[in-house]
Amino acid sequence: MTDHVASSILNLNDDLLVACVSCGLCLPHCPTYRATGEELLSPRGRIAVMRAVETEVVPIDAKVRSALDSCVMCRGCETACPSGVQFGQLMEATRSAIAVTSPPPWWLKIGLRALGYHRLVLTGSSLLGIAQRLRLAPRWLTAKLGAPRRVPFRQRPLSGLVSPQTADAFLFTGCVMDAWQRNVHRDALELMQATGAAVAVPNGGSCCGALHVHSGLTEQAKALAQQVMAACPGSAPIVVDSAGCGAALQDYGHLLGTDEAKVFSARVVDVSTWLAHRIDVLANKHANGKRGPQRETVVIQDPCHLRHVQRAHLAVRTLLAPFVDIIELDDDGRCCGAGGAYSVLQPALATAIRDAKVATIVHAAANSKLVVATGNPGCSMWLAEAGLDTEHPVSIVARHARQAGWLHA
Ligand code: SF4
Numbered sequence: 403m404t405d406h407v408a409s410s411i412l413n414l415n416d417d418l419l420v421a422c423v424s425c426g427l428c429l430p431h432c433p434t435y436r437a438t439g440e441e442l443l444s445p446r447g448r449i450a451v452m453r454a455v456e457t458e459v460v461p462i463d464a465k466v467r468s469a470l471d472s473c474v475m476c477r478g479c480e481t482a483c484p485s486g487v488q489f490g491q492l493m494e495a496t497r498s499a500i501a502v503t504s505p506p507p508w509w510l511k512i513g514l515r516a517l518g519y520h521r522l523v524l525t526g527s528s529l530l531g532i533a534q535r536l537r538l539a540p541r542w543l544t545a546k547l548g549a550p551r552r553v554p555f556r557q558r559p560l561s562g563l564v565s566p567q568t569a570d571a572f573l574f575t576g577c578v579m580d581a582w583q584r585n586v587h588r589d590a591l592e593l594m595q596a597t598g599a600a601v602a603v604p605n606g607g608s609c610c611g612a613l614h615v616h617s618g619l620t621e622q623a624k625a626l627a628q629q630v631m632a633a634c635p636g637s638a639p640i641v642v643d644s645a646g647c648g649a650a651l652q653d654y655g656h657l658l659g660t661d662e663a664k665v666f667s668a669r670v671v672d673v674s675t676w677l678a679h680r681i682d683v684l685a686n687k688h689a690n691g692k693r694g695p696q697r698e699t700v701v702i703q704d705p706c707h708l709r710h711v712q713r714a715h716l717a718v719r720t721l722l723a724p725f726v727d728i729i730e731l732d733d734d735g736r737c738c739g740a741g742g743a744y745s746v747l748q749p750a751l752a753t754a755i756r757d758a759k760v761a762t763i764v765h766a767a768a769n770s771k772l773v774v775a776t777g778n779p780g781c782s783m784w785l786a787e788a789g790l791d792t793e794h795p796v797s798i799v800a801r802h803a804r805q806a807g808w809l810h811a
């Protein structure tokens with residue numbers, strides 16, 4: 403590869419742009435192409451659009467916006483591409499360039515800015531939870547926020563934490579996930595502590611900036627990345643139980659382009675990978691639990707940002723194997739349509755993509771109502787909205803550990 407060659411409209415790296423040879427092998431792996439059959443809504447079509455805009459063959463009109471805005475950024479096309487096209491980098495740079503002249507809607511910008519203020523997120527979430535229980539929160543508001551129908555309104559603090567200076571590992575708790583799924587953090591924390599680790603949470607800096615990157619708000623994402631890095635001093639690994647946040651943190655080296663950010667990114671690891679490296683300890687505790695293990699069967703749904711971006715999805719199998727039997731899907735890790743804020747911004751396409759995923763899961767489970775293991779809060783809530791029983795892999799393990807009596811009830 404040669405050095406970056408900037409152009410005037412989208413500022414795309416020319417080497418990345420010409421890497422696509424238009425073979426079309428990625429098309430069957432693209433959820434928007436499968437849902438619509440439209441070339442413009444495929445990876446190849448979107449790259450053709452980027453080239454046409456770069457060379458000023460077409461202006462950035464509604465058709466171009468539709469092709470680019472409808473991408474889930476699942477990056478399934480990257481896994482499928484034999485030419486190594488880095489589609490995620492192309493799409494992020496394109497959205498960043500377009501956002502300068504055509505920013506996201508005002509309500510999305512306000513919402514994304516609020517994510518950087520954690521007390522505000524927690525307070526707003528509690529108020530929403532109370533309003534839901536009093537039937538004062540309209541359904542459109544819950545849907546617009548991409549929130550679950552019963553947001554928790556009271557959160558117990560995580561316990562047994564140590565200071566960052568004495569930690570063996572950090573547990574990254576994020577923004578919305580800490581408000582809506584702190585129970586997953588608790589399960590992850592207790593399993594990490596059960597391996598003997600001293601665990602800290604970041605002191606400050608909560609939002610990873612992933613949604614800001616997806617929306618083209620690159621400068622806001624960089625500011626959030628700096629806060630997260632400052633909140634995790636030292637060299638201890640940073641364990642993440644949200645696949646989307648983990649992928650964002652692992653990309654800080656690219657986002658910020660500094661040596662410090664590259665070192666930080668190398669410390670980031672998905673919770674399943676971290677626990678899988680200590681699986682002998684967990685499996686041994688389970689085999690010797692007070693009440694004896696009970697097995698169940700679960701279906702694994704890999705979040706795109708774990709499978710196609712972090713490429714760390716196999717560790718989920720290692721983590722779950724001592725506790726449950728596993729059913730695999732046969733769709734090469736196709737997207738479920740959640741995609742960060744995608745289900746809010748593109749509800750019709752997101753629903754069509756989810757329908758296909760739900761059909762795949764129901765077929766694989768032979769119509770039994772099995773738990774669906776998925777390690778990303780967005781996927782979990784989006785699939786639960788469709789009636790599936792979803793659970794984070796660490797919560798499945800923690801549930802079995804509590805049943806067997808070796809983890810606090
Ligand atoms: S990132 Fe996903 S939705 Fe976007 S073009 Fe690639 S496969 Fe399609």
Ligand code: SF4
Nearest residue numbers: 422423425426428483
């Ligand atoms: S992105 Fe890759 S797989 Fe898709 S058309 Fe281009 S070269 Fe082929």
